[in-house]
Amino acid sequence: MSPATTTNDLQRSPLTADRVLAGAIELADRIGIESFTIRKLATELDVKPMTIYYHIASKESIIDGIVDVVFSEIDLPPVGTHWKTAIRQRCISARAVLARHPWAPPLMESRTSPGSATLRHHDAVLGCLRRGGLSLALTAHAYATIDSYLYGFALQEANLPFNGGEEIGDLAEAILELLPADELPHLVEFTTEHVLQPGYTFGNSFEFGLDALLDGIEAAATQSESR
């Protein structure tokens, strides 16, 4: 048997930086970013830890890389649509992406070396607002505000101590037993009469807030136009 054709590790295609990032995202999605370690990633990739360091410089640069991948997954605001609609679509896409990657929100705004997908994303959003007629100053305000809402919402949604709609009851009841009901009447009311009601989901509030925000921004935009 010729040594080139019949090896039993055919799937041993050489590791690449991209495969490291893909594996890292999968692992982070599964176990969370706090328990994410190079050693576990190596096991996941069927490789020894130090092999990873041939392809990437450090754990930090892996974080940089996967954050950029997350940005690349978010739909850009479509061109040729009214800015409000376009931004709305982009925000809804972003929320879906961030829900897939709950570890991402705290990281996305804290990277000091943005990747190319990140830069392209920001450029597209800025372009959308500018083409919509917003001034530079208003664009800055709008972008800061919208992304604050987006990341804040995703941050909260990702970190809720419950995930679907089952555990929430147990948790809420456990907390309710701990806390002095007479001192925290509104929290008790809120929990029992709203959160514990069937059908409640935190995520329900997303579009409410998004629309409130976009309306407010549009109002400010038309107002500053006519001034």
Place this chain on the structure above:
Amino acid sequence: MSPATTTNDLQRSPLTADRVLAGAIELADRIGIESFTIRKLATELDVKPMTIYYHIASKESIIDGIVDVVFSEIDLPPVGTHWKTAIRQRCISARAVLARHPWAPPLMESRTSPGSATLRHHDAVLGCLRRGGLSLALTAHAYATIDSYLYGFALQEANLPFNGGEEIGDLAEAILELLPADELPHLVEFTTEHVLQPGYTFGNSFEFGLDALLDGIEAAATQSESR
């Protein structure tokens, strides 16, 4: 010399959980939460690492504790004021507090065992909205939305790669050199014509967004009232 009165470590009052938390906050403010270690905290408190573990259960419980302290620093919405004004005040106070403790935003919404100050804070905000006449459902939406904005903004503000108004130029220019200007025209325009202009601060956008949001919520509230 009597051994009781003349010791040279008079300040050696026994360590308490509160002093551990206070020291932890100071240290985190100074060096950031990522480099915060029990060993450094021990040095700061002039004590050996294991002494800390007599007063607190784990590093995680320190985090729980200092997050609760941060909540306690935020002004509660004043009672007897219109909900919009009261919430506005509370948000402005919160932003100031979170700016003092830049490590806090990503943690505040991710604790599964909230402290008593945290619970009291949430109760006060919920009470403010309810007394303002908002329905339970609208209160939930409003609270989720407002806090999303708050944490998101603080998160971004805390993680900006610059701090005052000086380094921003260096950084922006460094990035500008790296990125292909013709592919990212809006980002280049935004950076050079707005961010690099004197007087620009990210924080300027806070009240703009806050008011846009509160206006939007108020509109939704009056609309659902008259329905």
Place this chain on the structure above:
DNA sequence: ATCCCTGTCGTACTTAGTACGATGAGTCTT
């Protein structure tokens, strides 16, 4: 005097990031 409680600490184990250099499999040159 004995016992015990409280607060502090020394030692040591574990997990994790990663520096350094060795090694085997191609590939290229002469």
Place this chain on the structure above:
DNA sequence: AAGACTCATCGTACTAAGTACGACAGGGAT
């Protein structure tokens, strides 16, 4: 074909950090 060079992988080992376990000192209380 033989040596040289590159690529990708890995073994070893150092360092930093969280923390389990138990020793120990000093000051009551019996």
